[in-house]
Amino acid sequence: MIKINLDELSEKYKINQLSKIPLNIGGIYLLYDIGNELLYIGRTIDLSKRITSHLAGKTHTVGFYKEFKYFRFLPTNSKIEQKIYELYAINTLLPKYNAIDIYDKVEEFVKTDEEIQKERFAMFVVSLLKVNKGTTLGLHTIREICSNNNVHIYNFFDEVVQKVFKDNKVQFNNQKFSI
Incomplete structure (x- = not known):
């Protein structure tokens, strides 16, 4: 039996305390906002480099990295341990931006690749809207930004896309989106 213990997580550090991360060590990491809300959980083979990349806006979290x-962090010994701990932490702690790796016990099904891609597209749009909070973005603008970032564009009114929008309080008015 596998025993997973998140009690071994490091204490919480401010983002200017990156020197507290051991160098060349892999593991999982948790990123929080100013109000201590858990925003994101990830895994990596190099904690120091990956967390630094997130904090600099050089990862897929570019849409919300300023919230960190x-x-x-929790150092681990192998990639398998990292994946197990990451999935366990995501499904136990339910961070704000880790929608894709959450397994719903009520709906025990596997998402299709297309559903996952639609969710990623929708989360990209949500990230754009959060970065531009207070500003509405039109369909054309969002399509252009997606195209420029090699993000496949799905129907904005698709059921999967709309669920992500609803969960993130995205509003649509006069052909424009906002949060």
């Missing part, structure tokens, strides 16, 4: 104010 604190981090915690």
